[in-house]
Amino acid sequence: MNNQSKKKLVLFDIDGTLFDNDRMCIPESTKKALLELHQVAQIGIATGRAGFMLYSVEEILPLVDYLILINGQYIKASNQVIYENSIAPEALAALVCDMNDIPHGFVGSDDESVSKIDSDVIQSFQGLGLHLPRKDPDFYLKNKVYMAWAFCKREKAIDLMAKHPEFAFIRWLGVGYDILPKEASKGLGMKHLADYLKIDLNDVIAFGDGDNDYELIRDAGLGIAMGNGTSKVKAAADFITTPVNEDGIFLALKHFGLIK
Numbered sequence: 001m002n003n004q005s006k007k008k009l010v011l012f013d014i015d016g017t018l019f020d021n022d023r024m025c026i027p028e029s030t031k032k033a034l035l036e037l038h039q040v041a042q043i044g045i046a047t048g049r050a051g052f053m054l055y056s057v058e059e060i061l062p063l064v065d066y067l068i069l070i071n072g073q074y075i076k077a078s079n080q081v082i083y084e085n086s087i088a089p090e091a092l093a094a095l096v097c098d099m100n101d102i103p104h105g106f107v108g109s110d111d112e113s114v115s116k117i118d119s120d121v122i123q124s125f126q127g128l129g130l131h132l133p134r135k136d137p138d139f140y141l142k143n144k145v146y147m148a149w150a151f152c153k154r155e156k157a158i159d160l161m162a163k164h165p166e167f168a169f170i171r172w173l174g175v176g177y178d179i180l181p182k183e184a185s186k187g188l189g190m191k192h193l194a195d196y197l198k199i200d201l202n203d204v205i206a207f208g209d210g211d212n213d214y215e216l217i218r219d220a221g222l223g224i225a226m227g228n229g230t231s232k233v234k235a236a237a238d239f240i241t242t243p244v245n246e247d248g249i250f251l252a253l254k255h256f257g258l259i260k
Helices: 028-037 055-063 089-097 119-126 154-163 186-197 211-219 231-236 248-255
Strands: 009-012 042-046 066-069 074-077 080-084 104-107 112-114 147-151 167-171 176-181 204-208 222-225
Touching: 009 066, 009 186, 028 055, 028 248, 042 186, 066 186, 074 186, 080 186, 089 147, 119 147, 147 154, 154 167, 167 211, 186 204, 186 211, 204 211, 211 222, 211 231, 222 231
Parallel strands: 009 042, 009 204, 042 066, 204 222
Antiparallel strands: 066 074, 074 080, 104 112, 104 147, 147 176, 167 176
16 A cells, blocks of 8 residues: 555554553553654544543543544544434343343443443453443433443353344453444444545554454555454454554554654
8 A cells, every 4th residue: 555644544443552451551652653643644533432431541632633432333523423323222122121131231422321230340341441330220211322231151142142133242351242233333433434524445544453443444544453453353454563562553653654
């Protein structure tokens, strides 16, 4: 791919990409790289987190122009919502009915909740440095829900997948699963943002490390997987950089001439 330095938009996942979840910080080399990148490109975040869950990267948010949130379900440009896709209430109610025997949760645009708090739930959130949601099993009856969570063993998740083929189940740390409409992804969110900005996907660079970054990395003009990434996301990448704790973002941006 030629002329990488002319790319207009650079998108970053948070956990395992911008944010080192082992050391619970943004690497200094990443901060330096973003400061320099901001001079020549537009910067966006593409994350499974909602907007109220960005405290881990709060210090770099002044450099961020666009937010693809909740795995592409909610997108903001200059603090304006340009796209949202909440889960159909009927489909969500049927899903919840089949999750009553396990801890589960819900993500809205400005709040979140879990049905119960146990050791699996605590471990799942602490592992990502996230605040523990409040307990409210009826959250979905009172709010728009953009993503659901299930906290269960793989066998239960497979059973839920079979019963609810309209949803995608994306595993995160431990026993946690993000549950989204089948068509939803960060990659689709990237396409919505590119359409809004009237730019071609070839003019987008994307960084990620997890399975929920697969479509993002696959469909971007230049998809870069972190060295600590999953085998699935690495297989979709045009380039694999070093891990998040080994200056992965800094070195990749330098390699493609976006920073010095």
